[in-house]
Structure formats: structure tokens, C-alpha cells
Amino acid sequence: MPELPEVETIRRGLSQLIVGKTIERVLVNLPRIIRYPSVGSFEERLVGRRIESIDRRGKYLLFNVAPYTWISHLRMEGQYRVAPASEPMAPHTHVVFGLSDGAELRYRDVRQFGTMDVLTKDEPLPTGLVNIGPEPFDPLLTAQSLYLRLHKRSSAIKTVLLDQTCIAGLGNIYVDEALFSSGIHPLVSANQVSEAQCASLLVAIRDVLTRAIEAGGSSIRTYVNGYGRHGGFQMQLSVYGRAGEPCFVCGQPIEKIRLGGRGTHLCSACQPRTAVVTAGA
Structure with a gap:
């Protein structure tokens, strides 16, 4: 944050x-x-x-x-x-x-x-800044180009998305939200994500970020804007910070796991765990 x-x-x-x-x-x-x-x-x-x-x-x-x-x-x-x-x-x-x-x-x-x-x-x-990846809204970032970026990496998809050399600006909150929206388990190996899934993921990333910007960001801890005001997107979060609460889609409890030292939120029913790597990979 x-x-x-x-x-x-x-x-x-x-x-x-x-x-x-x-x-x-x-x-x-x-x-x-x-x-x-x-x-x-x-x-x-x-x-x-x-x-x-x-x-x-x-x-x-x-x-x-x-x-x-x-x-x-x-x-x-x-x-x-x-x-x-x-x-x-x-x-x-x-x-x-x-x-x-x-x-x-x-x-x-x-x-x-x-x-x-x-x-x-x-x-x-x-x-x-020298090594930073493309902006999420860059028109040159397509499902195919994202697929090619991910296909080079064997680490967990969440770990790769948090790497600023992959895509610029993503952090813990919005990666969790985008992975949930696209139905991808955070532990799936990046090189196992299909091009069709990349298309869904890119749409989800852009949708989540757009809605968050419109809401003025998420005030999870200390964030305020230049006017000293809090954001409002935390009221729209589907998985982040909702461990133990029912999934809005299927009703199963939201899970929280650790990945690379970070709390990671998901719904195991909506994000089936297939072809995964270990958290430390």
C-alpha cells in the first residue's frame, strides 16, 4: 500500500x-x-x-x-x-x-x-523505474503479450503479478481481487495460465483497477489522498480482508493463505486449484 x-x-x-x-x-x-x-x-x-x-x-x-x-x-x-x-x-x-x-x-x-x-x-x-513493466491500461498490453510474459515464469501467478517488471502498479489487494474475478488460483504456476485465462485476467485487472480509481482507492490502513480523505473501494472488495466470510458468488468461506510472506485471499470453489507450484517457488 x-x-x-x-x-x-x-x-x-x-x-x-x-x-x-x-x-x-x-x-x-x-x-x-x-x-x-x-x-x-x-x-x-x-x-x-x-x-x-x-x-x-x-x-x-x-x-x-x-x-x-x-x-x-x-x-x-x-x-x-x-x-x-x-x-x-x-x-x-x-x-x-x-x-x-x-x-x-x-x-x-x-x-x-x-x-x-x-x-x-x-x-x-x-x-x-528502469525495469518497470507495462501499465495495465497500455493498449499494447494484450492477452497474447501477457501470456508471453507469464509463460516465461514458473513461479506462482500471484508472485509474478506482484513483480513490477511484469505489470506496473499491481499490489497485494488488487492481485487478489483480479485473480478471484478471473477464477485463477493464486498458487497456479504462471506458465500454466492459458491464453484464454490471460484474456480474462487482463479484463479483470483493468476492471478492478478502474472501479478502485473511481472509488478513490482502498483505505485498508493509513491511506488518504491529497485532501486527507479516505478511499472507498474497501467496501467493494470480494476477497481481500474477508477471510472466513462467505464468498459473494458461492457462499463458501473466503480463505487466507501465506504466499511469499504475504496474506493471500481466495475462494477455493471459485478459483480451483490445478497445476500449482509451492508457495516458496
């Missing part, structure tokens, strides 16, 4: 709140959040720059502050909030950007796993 829908919701909210404004000051309270360049150079590169637009790639936010790109990865619990400068600072606020209208963009991160970079077009991107 946050995953693609949450990051996209944050992007849209911040685009309304801060695009067109100029960064007048930068305060870094936790230097390790800044991955590149040095903290001093990070501040120097941003001060006086106008926020032209905000893009998203997978789970990364890309702030366009020409001639630089400010890259932010929220990791587990990173949050952005726009607030009046007079509002008391919340605990764990690690970076503050003073804006030209008097407001502040505040980055808060209880777990302190988030990162920020400010780069020119000639400087190397973070490794995660």
Missing part, C-alpha cells in the same frame, strides 16, 4: 491542488528520504520551480518541474497532504514544500520507506 489506484487518486488530487504553483522553499526533516541528489542539491533544484504537471508510472509519482523531474515513491505508508502553513505539523512529516499561494505540500511517512529523487533528463532513473 498504496497501489496503482491509490497513487493515481493522489496524482489526480494533487494535480488539482498544486499544479501551476511555484515551490518557494523546501524543508527536509529526514535526509534519508532523499535518494538523489544530496539534500542540499535536492532543495536547490526545486526552489523557484513551477509544478507544470504530475504524471504516474506504476506506483511512482512524477512531478514535472522543468528542467527537472521530481520522482516520489510512497512505498508502504507515504502520504501527501496540502495544508495551510498555519496548520500544526502532523508527526512523521519528513519533507515540507512551501508553495507560492501560502499553502504547504507535506510528505508524511510513519514507516520511513518512501524515497524522492530530483533528476535531469540525462541522469539515471531509479532502478525500479
